[in-house]
Amino acid sequence: MSNQALIEDHVGEVLQRLSMLAGNRLVRVMAVTKGRSRQEALWAVAAGCQLVGENRVQEAESKWREQKPPVPLHGIGHLQTNKVKYGIQLFDAVDSLDSERLADAINQRSEQTFSVMVEVNIAGEMTKSGLTPAAVRDFVRQGYRWPHLKINGLMTVLPARRENSVEEGRIIRSYMQDMVDLWRMCREEEFPWAPLDDLSMGMSGDWEWAVEKGATVIRLGTRIFGPRLRA
Numbered sequence: 001m002s003n004q005a006l007i008e009d010h011v012g013e014v015l016q017r018l019s020m021l022a023g024n025r026l027v028r029v030m031a032v033t034k035g036r037s038r039q040e041a042l043w044a045v046a047a048g049c050q051l052v053g054e055n056r057v058q059e060a061e062s063k064w065r066e067q068k069p070p071v072p073l074h075g076i077g078h079l080q081t082n083k084v085k086y087g088i089q090l091f092d093a094v095d096s097l098d099s100e101r102l103a104d105a106i107n108q109r110s111e112q113t114f115s116v117m118v119e120v121n122i123a124g125e126m127t128k129s130g131l132t133p134a135a136v137r138d139f140v141r142q143g144y145r146w147p148h149l150k151i152n153g154l155m156t157v158l159p160a161r162r163e164n165s166v167e168e169g170r171i172i173r174s175y176m177q178d179m180v181d182l183w184r185m186c187r188e189e190e191f192p193w194a195p196l197d198d199l200s201m202g203m204s205g206d207w208e209w210a211v212e213k214g215a216t217v218i219r220l221g222t223r224i225f226g227p228r229l230r231a
């Protein structure tokens, strides 16, 4: 089978399963295209992915500078403040806002409203960026300080599945539930700068659980494109 046909098949399978899991709720599929070619990404979009996510500004630039994808392009990797200038030119949104410093930088560089999601390190992993769950509500409350930012959601990268045990599944789903609770709590405050419409959680290994829990965006790389040859 050609690469294009494989990608189409994979996206088709996901969308079909998604329609069963999500019912009437709208859940968007982000094609995570790090390490993939522009062409592969475009096939995934043509097959039905509503968003494209890139981890690194430099890679995203080489892929999308000349022509952007036909759907919104989101930055989903840790963004260094010295890359903000290029990042906000290229990305339609940054879903990996993980510090006040970065919020200051994006706010300062943006001329219009720029859409962000707050990244949460829900399991408190040393290797991951993101705010601690305890810091999220205060951060969102502070949003008035960044008049050019619109806080559109919360995003998280859950612990990776290693063993497929029942216990591991239970733990991951409980972190997902913590994210849902945190998201609800922040939304209840109804800050005008923080509509928080989206909860971006779930990747190739756990996206079905994430949809069951209430994610509105899932981010899929391997499930769509196959195993990564390089990180």
Ligand SMILES: *Cc1c(COP(=O)(O)O)cnc(C)c1O
Pocket (backbone or CB within 6 Å): 032, 034, 055, 076, 077, 157, 203, 204, 205, 219, 220, 221, 222, 223
């Ligand atoms: C790579 C990546 C994904 C996709 O991971 P897969 O397991 O390949 O689906 C999603 N979100 C972020 C932030 C990533 O870096």
